[in-house]
Amino acid sequence: TRIELPRPDYTMLLNGSKARFTVCVEGNIGSGKSTLLNHFSKFSDVQTFQEPVQKWRDVKGNNLLALMYEDPKRWAHTFQAYVQMTMVEQHLQPCQAPVKLLERSLYSGRHCFVENLYKSGKMTNAEYTVYCEWFKVITQNLDVGVDLIVYLRTDPDLLHARIKQRARCEELTIPFHYLSDLHSLHEDWLMGTTGSLPAPVLVLDANDTLANMFKKFEEHTSEILCGKL
Ligand code: DGT
Numbered sequence: 001t002r003i004e005l006p007r008p009d010y011t012m013l014l015n016g017s018k019a020r021f022t023v024c025v026e027g028n029i030g031s032g033k034s035t036l037l038n039h040f041s042k043f044s045d046v047q048t049f050q051e052p053v054q055k056w057r058d059v060k061g062n063n064l065l066a067l068m069y070e071d072p073k074r075w076a077h078t079f080q081a082y083v084q085m086t087m088v089e090q091h092l093q094p095c096q097a098p099v100k101l102l103e104r105s106l107y108s109g110r111h112c113f114v115e116n117l118y119k120s121g122k123m124t125n126a127e128y129t130v131y132c133e134w135f136k137v138i139t140q141n142l143d144v145g146v147d148l149i150v151y152l153r154t155d156p157d158l159l160h161a162r163i164k165q166r167a168r169c170e171e172l173t174i175p176f177h178y179l180s181d182l183h184s185l186h187e188d189w190l191m192g193t194t195g196s197l198p199a200p201v202l203v204l205d206a207n208d209t210l211a212n213m214f215k216k217f218e219e220h221t222s223e224i225l226c227g228k229l
Contacts, residue, residue: 020095022145023224024105024199026190027152028182029171030162031206032213033103036152039217040101046225047097051104052086057170066170076117077127083109084134091144099225106144107198110135111189116181146199150224151190152206156180 025033034050041048056065059082068079087106110132118128138144156179163171163179188194190201202223204216217224 020098020100021147021226022095022100022102023148023150024102024107024146025150025152026104026108026186027206028154028156028159028179028186029174030159030166031152031154033152035210035213036150036217037101037103039214040099040224043099043225045097046099046101047095048101049090049093049103052090055086056082063170069170069173072117072122076122077124077131080109080114080117080123080131081134083113084131084138088138088142088144092142102146105146105149105198106135106138107146107149107196108186108189111194111196112182112185115185116178120181148224149190149197149199149201151186151201151203153186153191153203154183154206156183158207159183 025036027033037048037050040046053065056079057063064075064079064082067075084106087104087109090102091106114123114128114131117123118125123131156176159179160174160176163174189196191203202220204213204220206213208216
């Protein structure tokens with residue numbers, strides 16, 4: 001059931017039925033992106049797009065997510081190529097609601113995960129280059145822009161505990177250094193000066209209880225749905 005909630009006025013963003021405000025939620029593994037999406041899915045003017053993890057787990061019977069964790073040197077490039085394709089699909093999905101809310105984006109694949117896999121020797125220079133060339137062709141030619149990034153900034157120690165607790169089978173072998181490396185790359189990209197940000201960033205401290213996170217979502221509703229930073 002969809003609940004009508006008080007909402008900010010974003011009519012000025014509307015330009016016919018196609019116009020929309022596109023927001024992507026970013027943050028390390030286990031930072032609470034799905035929780036944010038679930039919260040805002042209750043708004044009638046928001047359409048949410050969950051990350052297609054289920055697709056990655058069953059590509060005609062192949063669990064690419066598991067293969068990537070089991071043998072990253074062999075599978076990282078294949079996995080990232082597929083992730084990139086499914087992310088393009090998310091970006092291009094038509095959205096009838098004024099606000100399109102995406103879990104992750106093409107951009108975190110490129111700037112966080114792939115950068116990490118390459119730096120840690122899990123992708124060869126040739127694989128990395130092919131992936132990056134694809135990324136360039138996509139971002140220069142397709143309508144994959146975003147208007148706002150919400151960064152759920154979380155301490156990797158806390159994430160390690162959360163991931164253990166949720167016990168998603170593919171993630172049981174994730175070592176702490178993987179999360180701290182990914183954290184540094186999220187920081188460099190979203191808080192730093194790499195110059196590769198596709199949109200302004202709203203930073204939310206996500207080292208908090210669920211109840212407090214819901215309060216923060218409410219406090220920041222107009223920024224998240226309307227970009228009033
Ligand atoms: P949440 O709601 O913040 O707890 O989000 P998660 O942890 O369910 O979602 P996410 O995107 O952080 O990760 C889901 C799984 O997929 C996790 O094992 C990391 C992996 N993953 C997501 N995107 C990529 C990617 O581009 N490359 C690699 N290597 N792994 C990825």
